[in-house]
Amino acid sequence: MRKKGRVSAFALILILALICAILLITAAAVDNQRTYNREKAVTPTPSITPRTVRITEAPGQPTLSPTPRLLQVNSVGLEVKELQERLRELGYYSGDVDGQYGGGTRTAVQAFQSQHGLDADGIAGESTLNLLYSAGAQRFVATPTPSPTPETAAMLTSGSQGEQVKKLQQRLADLGFYTGKVDGDYGKGTRQAVTVFQSQHGLDADGIAGEKTLKLLYSDQAKKVVVTPTPEAIQVLSGNLPLLVNKEHPIDANFVPAGLVDMSKYCDSSLVKIKYQGTQGVREAVDALVEMLQAAKKDGVTNWQVSAAYRSVKDQQSIFDSNVKSYMNNNGLSKEKAVSATRKTVADPGTSEHHTGLAFDMTVPGTSAFLGTKQCTWLHAHCWDYGFVIRYQKDKEDITGFLAEAWHIRYVGKEHSKVMQERNLCLEEYLELAK
Ligand SMILES: [Zn+2]
Structure with missing residues (x-):
């Protein structure tokens, strides 16, 4: 969100005071989260607050949820390492996986962003990271150099054959739209590739490579295919x-x-x-x-x-019960209070x-x-x-x-x-x- 126009100094101070208040309340709420069920019994007690390593937090920020993720030049750490590994896996990055966000990492992030239709700012923000780690992340495709429009081609369509079709298929393949054979036969696969190219470029998606389509296809305005992530893999x-x-x-x-x-x-x-x-x-x-x-x-x-x-549920029940008993006998709590105190560290039997x-x-x-x-x-x-x-x-x-x-x-x-x-x-x- 961006604020437009001027904000008076007084209003600014008010807003800052409000933000501080919210942060304080949130910090208190985070503390209260300690009331969550914790597994006890044989679970080890870490000396520091358990926190998984996959989480990024901007240094110095309070533990707010959800934590905004932002990696950029000069970021360091495991999250950067994971980023580099992922970029490497997809072919965008060939540098060292050293957890240091330098120029090479930025260039790789930019390449990933531009191939996925994102703002190519080289900063791995939430939308970039989400896409990068999703099934929709595509492998790196080298930018094809624009080739001049073949002079004789006016229109190619189903049934067309020859060198012009071959060139068309090759160009579509370079852009990731076509995965079939480059054989010079304008068949079903070629038509489909042309259709998808057209629809992703705002053209009439009729599957016929007419003048407009060919001109755009061979220009440097031609974009690479965008594969939309779908939740089908889960279904x-x-x-x-x-x-x-x-x-x-x-x-x-x-x-x-x-x-x-x-x-x-x-x-x-x-x-x-x-x-x-x-x-x-x-x-x-x-x-x-x-x-x-x-x-x-x-x-x-x-x-x-x-x-x-x-x-077993039975084991958990006896751990739970003995905790309740101990709170009642040693701390003089009522049964109700002893149960809620126990719940802070022991999971309810069955859960x-x-x-x-x-x-x-x-x-x-x-x-x-x-x-x-x-x-x-x-x-x-x-x-x-x-x-x-x-x-x-x-x-x-x-x-x-x-x-x-x-x-x-x-x-x-x-x-x-x-x-x-x-x-x-x-x-x-x-x-x-x-x-
Ligand atoms: Zn466990």
């Missing part, structure tokens, strides 16, 4: 969706997941330490975990521990994801803080490739109802986790889209 997958367990969707008290294995016997202890003897997890998820940690080992990241996995046997709390043996470790960084970057998601993220606290937990991963299956990562969707959002 295709809606047959076998991940299980949702949260406050609104508690699990049945008698639910026991199928295929539980004893992780302390099942897993190679040199790969991962299981903190508590007899900890169980669903076999498919444990297999995925092992596969993931083997990959981590190849990357030189070892020394992993699982502090929690499957927990913990650990009931599914598909969630694991990942830690480093001997340390209480997971955030900031190299294991944490690796996990947040790669777990998606093995079917896991970082279930409770900072920017999704309002939706999940849980404070961010850097250590808690949830197995959903590769086909889902990859889409969730690409589109930055938490499970609630993902399932909403898949409906």
Whole structure:
């Protein structure tokens, strides 16, 4: 939003005072978010506020939600690294993935923006980042040099053949509209490509390459194809969706997941330490975990521990009850007050994801803080490739109802986790889209 015209100094001071008041109130509200359910029991207690590494916050800004994302020249850090990696993956960037937003990164961002019809300012703001990490992000296409209009071509249409059609197909292919053979036959594919070119250039989309179409096509005004992102990828997958367990969707008290294995016997202890003897997890998820940690080992990241996995509703109930009791006996609280105090740190029985046997709390043996470790960084970057998601993220606290937990991963299956990562969707959002 931009303010037009002049604002008197007095009004400006008033507005500033108002903004300060809002910031103070918001800061207080953020503190109150500590009243969210927190998993307790065997969950490690980080020494610092849990915050996932995928979040960007402008330095010095209060923790407001949603946090505006803006990366530009002189930005540094993990978010920049991720940006560079993504740009590299798509072919826009060939420099070092060093987390430093320099001239090369800016040029790559500009190229991405201009290819996607965005303002090519070289600043990775919210719309650029959203598109970049979405399924709609296209690979880099080198700008084709404009070629002169072939003199003899006046009109090409279905059934046309020869050199002029070949040139037409080649030009359409260079711009990304045509993916068929450059064979000089004006068939269905060529007509379709011409139609899409026309509609994206404000021409009559009749599929006939007439004078106007050809002139524009061979000029430097010809733009590359724009592929519109569609939510279809999610709909295709809606047959076998991940299980949702949260406050609104508690699990049945008698639910026991199928295929539980004893992780302390099942897993190679040199790969991962299981903190508590007899900890169980669903076999498919444990297999995925092992596969993931083997990959981590190849990357030189070892020394992993699982502090929690499957927990029955009964177990959760007794943890909950003993907390309530302790508040009543030791702090002299009424039952009602003891329950609400307990809810600040212990999930209501039935609402913990650990009931599914598909969630694991990942830690480093001997340390209480997971955030900031190299294991944490690796996990947040790669777990998606093995079917896991970082279930409770900072920017999704309002939706999940849980404070961010850097250590808690949830197995959903590769086909889902990859889409969730690409589109930055938490499970609630993902399932909403898949409906
Ligand atoms: Zn957990």
